[in-house]
Amino acid sequence: MVYRRTEKVEARQAQLRQTLLNSALQLVAEGGFGALTIVELAQRAGIATGTVYKYFDSKAQLCAEVFTLGTEKELARVREKALAEGPASQRLLNAVESFAVRAIRGRRLAYALIAEPVDPQVDTQRLKYRQAYAQIFQQLVEDGIRRGEFPPQEAAVSAAALVGVIAEALVGPLTWPLDGSDAVIDQPRLIEAIQTFCLRAVAGSNAPAGAPRPGQRMP
């Protein structure tokens, strides 16, 4: 009896913890890390403010876990696009497009995950996940070299550089007003510009004549 009750309690606690994380991610998606407060989170979950601290040691730890939750989803999608079948050039274009389209659509969340000034614990997670992205791109670049699509290059350097390009080229646009009226360039042009930059950088003039053009997607 005691054993089963403990199991139930633990399951309920794990569920509440996950609910809190999901609500926290929602708050960040609505207004960035600045909108994530323990008070607001407790209110949404219908629990006392102090109870939140039973699940997370600090606001900083909560932010770091919310960052991880949000970023894991994006990382999985980029991995899926980048390491699919087919020409490496096309996979690069697809991965960039997929990341950029989602970032622009959910720009408050994307800005929060990529660049919003927040606790150093989040910065530590950012560095870790940028490495995870770089590892995916390194596989892609090595694959492209092996297939003769890309010229020989330091794949690890190109991979880190690609992560830098995608993040940095989006940071500015993600802070444009939500209605897009003051956008410096429109979204398709922005995405195509990032794609072109990335493809030129890794494929150079060695790109095969039949190489896909940015903006094109595989069916």
Added chain:
Amino acid sequence: MVYRRTEKVEARQAQLRQTLLNSALQLVAEGGFGALTIVELAQRAGIATGTVYKYFDSKAQLCAEVFTLGTEKELARVREKALAEGPASQRLLNAVESFAVRAIRGRRLAYALIAEPVDPQVDTQRLKYRQAYAQIFQQLVEDGIRRGEFPPQEAAVSAAALVGVIAEALVGPLTWPLDGSDAVIDQPRLIEAIQTFCLRAVAGSNAPAGAPRPGQRMP
């Protein structure tokens, strides 16, 4: 009399403030922002810990000002290389090389300025200065397009992307052990790889036949 004494006091205070900032930058260069403590800073300056707070409202404000001091110097050097006379391709290669060589030479400071997880006030400054770097590269890219060295492109996007490349491609290497024994690739190859990536990305296959190769510098 009173007036002159006030002037003297103010001058002395301004001088001490600058001395504190220089010492703080030195501490960061030796051990990153983690090594910058108010206690250590006060000891170096031979003043009481509490006195430091007369000059800086908080540790965070101090960190942000130290960041600015260190970054302004690097920004000025990149501006000088990027906006010099001569072909845009060569200026791009020179700017990348200059930044990377200095970053690798003073890698603790460079890592601290570029990526070390630290107070959000520093992150805010980082975003601001990345824009300043991007503005320089935008001028360079626009110049290259005008001169027919680079194909037409969204100069603002390419410029932000270049900033991302340079920062991100160096973050990993800057955390390699100081003696370089565990370096994944050696420094000249690293720098050349970053140069090649940048030049290909903005110049593409439209690069003139006589375009400089990475690793080459103007005399």
